[in-house]
Amino acid sequence: MKKKNSIVKIGAAFSVVFVLLLAGCASTGGGPAASGKQAAASATPVPSPVYYGSGSGATQTEAMNQAKIAAVRKASADLLGVAAAAAKRDEVETALFGKGGVNAYVYNDSMEIIDRGGSDGDFSLTLGIKINLESVAAVLRGAGIYGGQVLPQGGEVALVDQPRPAISAPQPATATTEATPSAGQEEVPEEASASTSGEIDPQEAALIQDIVGNLSYMVYYDEESVTDQFLATTAVGMANKYLAQNGMNYVDLEQIERLKKDQEMAYEEETGQSISMIQWIANKLNADIYIEIAVDANSETKSGRYYGSASVNLKNFDASTGSGRGTAYYQTVPPAMSTVSEKDALNNAVASATYNAIQKAIEQAQLYTRQELSQGIKYTLVIQNTPDSRMMRNFEKKIERKVKNIRKLSYAPEESRYEVRLIGRITDLEDLVYDATEGVSGMEGTFLVFQRGNSITFDTGL
Numbered sequence: 001m002k003k004k005n006s007i008v009k010i011g012a013a014f015s016v017v018f019v020l021l022l023a024g025c026a027s028t029g030g031g032p033a034a035s036g037k038q039a040a041a042s043a044t045p046v047p048s049p050v051y052y053g054s055g056s057g058a059t060q061t062e063a064m065n066q067a068k069i070a071a072v073r074k075a076s077a078d079l080l081g082v083a084a085a086a087a088k089r090d091e092v093e094t095a096l097f098g099k100g101g102v103n104a105y106v107y108n109d110s111m112e113i114i115d116r117g118g119s120d121g122d123f124s125l126t127l128g129i130k131i132n133l134e135s136v137a138a139v140l141r142g143a144g145i146y147g148g149q150v151l152p153q154g155g156e157v158a159l160v161d162q163p164r165p166a167i168s169a170p171q172p173a174t175a176t177t178e179a180t181p182s183a184g185q186e187e188v189p190e191e192a193s194a195s196t197s198g199e200i201d202p203q204e205a206a207l208i209q210d211i212v213g214n215l216s217y218m219v220y221y222d223e224e225s226v227t228d229q230f231l232a233t234t235a236v237g238m239a240n241k242y243l244a245q246n247g248m249n250y251v252d253l254e255q256i257e258r259l260k261k262d263q264e265m266a267y268e269e270e271t272g273q274s275i276s277m278i279q280w281i282a283n284k285l286n287a288d289i290y291i292e293i294a295v296d297a298n299s300e301t302k303s304g305r306y307y308g309s310a311s312v313n314l315k316n317f318d319a320s321t322g323s324g325r326g327t328a329y330y331q332t333v334p335p336a337m338s339t340v341s342e343k344d345a346l347n348n349a350v351a352s353a354t355y356n357a358i359q360k361a362i363e364q365a366q367l368y369t370r371q372e373l374s375q376g377i378k379y380t381l382v383i384q385n386t387p388d389s390r391m392m393r394n395f396e397k398k399i400e401r402k403v404k405n406i407r408k409l410s411y412a413p414e415e416s417r418y419e420v421r422l423i424g425r426i427t428d429l430e431d432l433v434y435d436a437t438e439g440v441s442g443m444e445g446t447f448l449v450f451q452r453g454n455s456i457t458f459d460t461g462l
């Protein structure tokens with residue numbers, strides 16, 4: 001065993017030496033002046049711009065390779081334009097990386113390693129490297145993938161250097177995060193902390209992960225801000241496309257429109273318009289999170305080409321309570337270009353901005369949900385016909401062992417009301433109530449009256 005460990009350590013040492021040698025080659029001719037030049041991004045488009053990428057792997061070499069792939073992904077997305085890159089993501093991946101390696105698209109002698117970390121079996125690395133745009137464009141054209149600067153008739157391709165990133169902790173490159181176009185200006189408020197308090201046992205942690213990973217989303221446009229119905233629908237469609245591509249549960253737009261049209265009277269009768277119709281529909285269609293998209297877009301024509309700019313603002317809400325679950329904003333910079341029409345340019349701009357923003361909106365929704373779940377979701381439990389206070393105290397003792405917390409809000413012979421915090425869904429709370437009441441004399445016949453949102457009501461039958 002000792003001999004095997006020694007071999008592993010020696011192999012890891014050689015990996016580190018190899019990376020250091022490469023880093024030394026990349027910094028040849030360096031010094032303060034060279035570093036300063038590279039830190040300032042070029043304002044002039046060039047055929048071999050510097051792009052940055054992060055990667056992880058079991059070895060330093062594997063992490064380096066993944067970081068190169070991430071950089072090439074970003075450059076290809078900027079070449080194609082955000083809309084085309086998003087729509088043809090799988091085709092681009094296959095064309096660029098399906099058969100050969102990444103080294104055909106980069107100039108290895110330009111590589112600069114700007115951050116690294118990890119230990120045996122778990123390495124991460126961030127680098128900057130010049131991209132051979134001509135090579136990337138040629139492969140895309142050969143696969144019949146066009147858009148942006150990659151045109152069927154060929155032509156020169158050029159991009160500006162990416163700004164050097166401020167490194168804190170490099171993130172691994174994945175198809176979801178790195179394949180997405182990088183152009184744009186993005187602001188995502190840090191409205192929730194990723195850290196959670198309280199102890200979570202493995203079973204609860206697994207349940208939290210399962211719930212977060214299987215959230216159901218409903219996306220709709222903000223009706224009060226709509227100025228162009230077509231663009232609003234485009235934004236919803238692109239958001240749903242992202243959800244579908246990533247295997248997430250979502251409500252189709254046609255379902256929303258159909259229910260909205262046919263059930264307005266039922267909505268008013270059930271809610272008295274105390275909640276928005278969109279929240280009511282989200283509940284009806286069993287969505288956990290609903291997202292409202294506001295779109296602002298404009299276009300212009302220059303030299304026979306059409307340009308569209310768009311900014312989208314996505315607001316997340318808990319479908320049960322209507323409370324906020326984070327926001328995301330994205331603006332297309334530079335504008336999307338089309339040779340067809342202004343409408344096509346606007347459509348491309350809205351689609352690309354939405355595709356970028358929806359990722360952050362989902363991250364925010366999941367972050368809030370994970371944080372809330374770690375403390376237990378707050379439910380209101382109402383039990384009708386509770387004439388015996390001692391019986392109800394026995395019920396509390398039974399159920400408090402199975403939940404994070406239970407707090408009595410009020411008691412009367414006609415009704416007892418509780419606030420319950422539970423890591424689980426409301427159906428889990430329903431099952432816990434049945435289990436608890438079966439063990440309390442006088443409550444064996446308890447039955448469900450109704451459930452709405454995060455409130456559930458039972459009757460003892462007494």
